[in-house]
Amino acid sequence: MLPPRFQDTGHDLIAALALAAVAIPEQIATARLAGAPPTVGLLVFIAGSLGFFLLGSNRYLSVGADSTIAPIFASGLVMLGAYGSPHYLTLATVLALLVGLIVAIGGALRLGWIARLLSVPVITGFLAGIAIHIVVSQLPALMGISNTHGDILNTLSNIAKNILNPNPFTLGIGLAVFLIIYGSERIDIRLPGALFAMILATICVQMFGLAGKGVAVLGAVQSAGIQTSLPHITLSEIGELLPIALIVSLVVVIQTAATARSFQAGIDTGDLNRDLIGVGFGNVLSGIFGGFPANSSPPRTAIVSESGGKSRFAGFCACVVVAAFLLFGLRLLANVPEAALAGLLLFVAQRIFRFGTIRKIAAESHFEFVLLVATAAAIVVTPIETGVGIGVVLSLLHGVWTIAQTRAIEFGKLPGSTVWWPVSATFAGEKRAGVVVVGFQAPLFFLNAETFRRSLNQVVHCAAPAAHTIILEAGNIVELDFSGAQTLGSVIRFWTDQGVNFYVARLESVRAQQAFERFGILSLLGQERVFHSVNDIIKLLESSERPSP
Secondary structure: OOOOOHHHHHHHHHEEEEEOHHHHHHHHHHHHOOOOHHHHHHHHHHHHHHHHHHHHHOOOOOOOOOOOOOOHHHHHHHHOOOOOOOOHHHHHHHHHHHHHHHHHHHHHOHHHHHHHOOHHHHHHHHHHHHHHHHHHHHHEEEEEOOOOOOOHHHHHHHHOOOOOOOOHHHHHHHHHHHHHHHHHHOOOOOHHHHHHHHHHHHHHHHHOOOHHOOOOOOOOOOOOOOOOOOOOOHHHHHHHHHHHHHHHHHHHHHHHHHHHHOOOOOOOOOOHHHHHHHHHHHHHHHHHOOOOOOOEEEEHHHHHOOOOOOOOHHHHHHHHHHHHHHHHHHHHHHOOOOHHHHHHHHHHHHOOOHHHHHHHHHHHHHHHHHHHHHHHHHHHHHHHHHHHHHHHHHHHHHHHHHEEEEEEEEEEOOOOOOEEEEOOOOOOOOOOEEEEEEEEEOOOOOHHHHHHHHHHHHHHHOOOOOOOOOEEEEOOOOEHHHHHHHHHHHHHHHHOOOOOEEEEEEEHHHHHHHHHHOOOOOHHOOOOHEEEOOOHHHHHHHHHOOOOO
């Protein structure tokens, strides 16, 4: 790990102050969402930032308590221990250690590709469901009513019973905080709107005596010491935590990959797997410090980037600032109204509820919009960790279905050129009598092999006049597995037995070429029937049809 260049230190210090100003109120609010004391959220930020500074790669990435994963593990942990109880916090600590080990090992094994398991519509639906959970969980604090911390249906029932009797002061504070943060971010993402809103709300509570008018405040906040021994937990409890850890780890990997790729320094693409090791180590430190799972944060990462940060030193300096606040500034939290934290979390919820992306998906892909809605519904209706699992399954099924539905299609020649192009409703192309040019625009393997056979045979059977030559345009067949190769071999043998010549053009993929040789397709077909282009085969056919002089 190289130290920052001296000329960059000033930029990093400015970015660190901007990051800390946003992180302090946000981490306190996220701790509330996770069912932990405010100081634990600050510890998680310190641990995550320190771990990533030591082992991470990306210059801007900020790691700490995160509102995306907090509802996920909170909903799982509450089934194992009472919300916010010492045992609950112990389980959260062990969960952080498990998540850290899983993510770090995944990075060491270069498993960053796992981030591609979820499609954009499914991720968007997942975030929408999480946003709904956040909103519902914070409405009681916003309205000034009691919250039982039950499931979402019980919370909604409680809200419905008290919807006509909100505390006007808590409601006003929460909405004002939301509007201040929203407005400041619209003006400039670097503005510490959350910090300013919290300070203003705290001043109002003190000046107007709102604590005596039903406005709940944090009260005296005790410093959370770093634990010095491993938490006491049984093997059976670790087994119960493992599924939650796997789900949370998957979300951490996906969000880290998306954030790291969105914030890169110039042409520096960074190292995603090293970033995962850094985030994993930050989680391990969080567990050692007595915290809960940490994650990379797109908004905080954006602040570092927009504030001119040049290296991971900015995150380290922000870590120092937050640590100083944890040591000397906790008394400032005593009169912070809980409604202000609720307003901040409502802002976070609307930020992760990606309205623009949802509208775009709904307008451009109705089927994927259904996937989005189904994922969001699963997150809301079922336990969150179950909903995430359903989202993963839906995403994989969508990918499998898409590939499995790929069909062989006929190609036609662009007039006045040597280019052969897929035939469509708007392009018929020129064709040569008795020659069928057919392409397959996907890897050929067990999921779509039978569809390939049926659709190719259908194209050839529909040719008029009857085909005497088939040319497989293989430019998009990037890979074949055993099943795909067996199917292709049977198709070649079938049409060759019918007296039809079979050629292959544009077998460009090196892996496909190796598969042709490994599975015996090349020896079955003959090297002389594999060409660089369709046009080369057409020239051969034309020359063979010319009468001898």
